[in-house]
Amino acid sequence: MKKNTLLLALSVILLVSCSKKTETSTDSTPKKIERILIAPEYLLPLKSTDIYIGIRYFKDYTAKDEVTLTLNNQSGTVVSEQVAILVGTNLLFKLPAINQPGEYKINCTVKNNQNFLAAEQTLRIVNDFNINSVWNSLDKTYSASFTAYANRFKTTGFTLVPIGTSSPTQVRFGSYFTNIAFLADYVDKSFIPGLLGAYTLKFNGNQLQEIEILNGEPINDQNFNVTDFYKGLTDVYGNSISQANTSSGKVTIFKSGVYTLTITETPALIKTSITKS
Structure with missing residues (x-):
C-alpha cells in the first residue's frame, strides 16, 4: 500500500514538473514588437473637438499586449481593435478635446511580458480650418512626419490610409x-x-x-x-x-x-x- 502511494506521489510530481517546464518554455519564446505607426484622423485636429488616433504595430505572436496612448499626458480610450499578424495590430483611440491651439506630444507604448516598444509624434492643434490657420500651421518637416491617417466607419471600426x-x-x-x-x-x-x-x-x-x-x-x-x-x-x-x-x-x-x-x-x-x- 505504501509502495503504491509513493508511486502515485512520484507520478503527480513528475506531471507537475513537466507542466511547469512546458509553461516556462512557451513563455520564454521571444516576442518581437516592431514599427508603431501613429495615424491621427486629422493631421491638423481642430481645438475643442474629440480627437481620434489610430495605431498600427507589428508582432510575431498572438498574445494580447498592453497598449497605452496619451496626448498631452491625457490617456486615450480604445474604441476599436483589429488584430492580424500579417497586416499589423490596429487600435483606434478616442482622446479628450484640447481647447488651446499649439503643439502636443502623442506617446504610444506597447508592452508584452518580455519587452516594450515606444513611439512619439507631435500633433498640432488649430483654432479653425480657415486657409490662414491651415497655411501657417504647415511646414514640410511637420507635414512629412506622418505615414498614415485614420478614417472612421460610421458604424464601428476604422482603416489606416498610408x-x-x-x-x-x-x-x-x-x-x-x-x-x-x-x-x-x-x-x-x-x-x-x-x-x-x-x-x-x-x-x-x-x-x-x-x-x-x-x-x-x-x-x-x-x-x-x-x-x-x-x-x-x-x-x-x-x-x-x-x-x-x-x-x-x-x-x-x-x-x-x-x-x-x-x-x-x-x-x-x-x-x-x-x-x-
Missing part, C-alpha cells in the same frame, strides 16, 4: 470628403471651407508654397455636382474675381485676403490651387 511624400518637394496630406457615394460608410471629414478633396502640399525647402486639392472627377463620379461646388465657394469666399477659358480648361479665380484660389475645370477633373501673395 500617405507620404509624392516627390522630394510634395507631401500628400489626406483626403477630406462629405456625402460622397463611394465613401458613404465613412464618417464625413471636412477641412478648408468649401474645398473638399484630396490635398497635396508643395514646398520650397521647408516653406509651404502651394496647396493643391483634387476636388472631384465629374467624368467618373456622377454624384459630383459642379454647380454645387462653385456655389459652396461663393458662399464662403464671395464672387469670383475672374474667369477664362484656357488650354488647360476653364480657370476661375477667387480671393481670400492674401490667398488666391485658382480653380481649373475640365470634363475629367476639378482642382484648386491655393497660393499666397
Whole structure:
C-alpha cells in the first residue's frame, strides 16, 4: 500500500514538473514588437473637438499586449481593435478635446511580458480650418512626419490610409470628403471651407508654397455636382474675381485676403490651387 502511494506521489510530481517546464518554455519564446505607426484622423485636429488616433504595430505572436496612448499626458480610450499578424495590430483611440491651439506630444507604448516598444509624434492643434490657420500651421518637416491617417466607419471600426511624400518637394496630406457615394460608410471629414478633396502640399525647402486639392472627377463620379461646388465657394469666399477659358480648361479665380484660389475645370477633373501673395 505504501509502495503504491509513493508511486502515485512520484507520478503527480513528475506531471507537475513537466507542466511547469512546458509553461516556462512557451513563455520564454521571444516576442518581437516592431514599427508603431501613429495615424491621427486629422493631421491638423481642430481645438475643442474629440480627437481620434489610430495605431498600427507589428508582432510575431498572438498574445494580447498592453497598449497605452496619451496626448498631452491625457490617456486615450480604445474604441476599436483589429488584430492580424500579417497586416499589423490596429487600435483606434478616442482622446479628450484640447481647447488651446499649439503643439502636443502623442506617446504610444506597447508592452508584452518580455519587452516594450515606444513611439512619439507631435500633433498640432488649430483654432479653425480657415486657409490662414491651415497655411501657417504647415511646414514640410511637420507635414512629412506622418505615414498614415485614420478614417472612421460610421458604424464601428476604422482603416489606416498610408500617405507620404509624392516627390522630394510634395507631401500628400489626406483626403477630406462629405456625402460622397463611394465613401458613404465613412464618417464625413471636412477641412478648408468649401474645398473638399484630396490635398497635396508643395514646398520650397521647408516653406509651404502651394496647396493643391483634387476636388472631384465629374467624368467618373456622377454624384459630383459642379454647380454645387462653385456655389459652396461663393458662399464662403464671395464672387469670383475672374474667369477664362484656357488650354488647360476653364480657370476661375477667387480671393481670400492674401490667398488666391485658382480653380481649373475640365470634363475629367476639378482642382484648386491655393497660393499666397
